[in-house]
Amino acid sequence: MAAVVGVLALQGSYNEHMAALRRIGAKGVEVRKAEQLLGIDSLIIPGGESTTMAKLANFHNLFPALREFVGTGKPVWGTCAGLIFLANKAVGQKTGGQELVGGLDCTVHRNFFGSQLQSFETELSVPMLAEKEGGSHTCRGVFIRAPAILEVGQDVEVLADCPVPAGRPSITITSGEGLEDQVYSKDRVIVAVRQGNILATAFHPELTSDSRWHRLFMDMDKESQAKALAALSLSASSNDADVGSKNKGPDLPIFE
Numbered sequence: 001m002a003a004v005v006g007v008l009a010l011q012g013s014y015n016e017h018m019a020a021l022r023r024i025g026a027k028g029v030e031v032r033k034a035e036q037l038l039g040i041d042s043l044i045i046p047g048g049e050s051t052t053m054a055k056l057a058n059f060h061n062l063f064p065a066l067r068e069f070v071g072t073g074k075p076v077w078g079t080c081a082g083l084i085f086l087a088n089k090a091v092g093q094k095t096g097g098q099e100l101v102g103g104l105d106c107t108v109h110r111n112f113f114g115s116q117l118q119s120f121e122t123e124l125s126v127p128m129l130a131e132k133e134g135g136s137h138t139c140r141g142v143f144i145r146a147p148a149i150l151e152v153g154q155d156v157e158v159l160a161d162c163p164v165p166a167g168r169p170s171i172t173i174t175s176g177e178g179l180e181d182q183v184y185s186k187d188r189v190i191v192a193v194r195q196g197n198i199l200a201t202a203f204h205p206e207l208t209s210d211s212r213w214h215r216l217f218m219d220m221d222k223e224s225q226a227k228a229l230a231a232l233s234l235s236a237s238s239n240d241a242d243v244g245s246k247n248k249g250p251d252l253p254i255f256e
């Protein structure tokens with residue numbers, strides 16, 4: 001059965017993700033209500049404006065269901081604002097912060113690359129994407145008032161990084177307790193990662209004609225469906241074994 005990809009359709013570039021899925025023959029459905037998350041195999045959280053998206057998600061009481069969905073281990077992909085949603089920690093936010101879904105062990109800076117006017121396109125080196133999906137070793141990265149990942153946990157695989165623009169001031173990250181400050185002043189930042197079944201990109205592959213990120217996500221989906229099926233058939237065969245033993249009659253001693 002074809003996998004159904006949910007696209008969170010509260011705000012932002014969900015139409016573009018739907019179109020990108022259509023281009024590769026995948027079935028996408030727009031998700032606006034918590035109960036719709038029950039009928040999908042994987043979820044894309046699109047780019048847009050994360051504060052607005054969080055307000056809408058709150059209004060529709062979606063956060064608990066989104067967290068539950070991420071917790072199931074089904075594939076989830078966040079692009080741009082979607083990446084911010086999935087991060088365990090976000091800095092560079094409005095005072096008071098905003099609600100996050102979490103699940104991705106990283107610290108993200110909301111508007112790392114500056115304002116809308118500092119939006120840019122660049123060629124990114126993506127060896128893992130090329131290895132898995134073929135094609136060029138680079139992809140076009142469209143960064144729109146884009147976030148960047150400053151730190152990742154040890155289970156997070158870095159898929160792409162990019163140079164910090166010249167003149168970008170260093171960043172102070174305050175720890176949870178507000179006790180110590182770390183200053184981030186490296187010359188590269190992370191812009192695409194994978195942690196298990198969570199994929200996150202700071203840029204917008206849905207705005208380019210390169211379908212490889214969507215294909216990679218569909219492959220994650222296939223892998224996870226195959227695993228779920230294997231687990232099902234394992235438990236079915238152990239049930240069969242149970243049935244078999246029930247039909248065997250009394251367990252008599254065997255004399256050889």
Ligand SMILES: NC(=O)CC[C@H](N)C(=O)O
Nearest residue numbers: 047048049050080081110
């Ligand atoms: N293109 C995007 O999704 C931009 C995200 C934006 N930086 C935010 O905070 O929501």
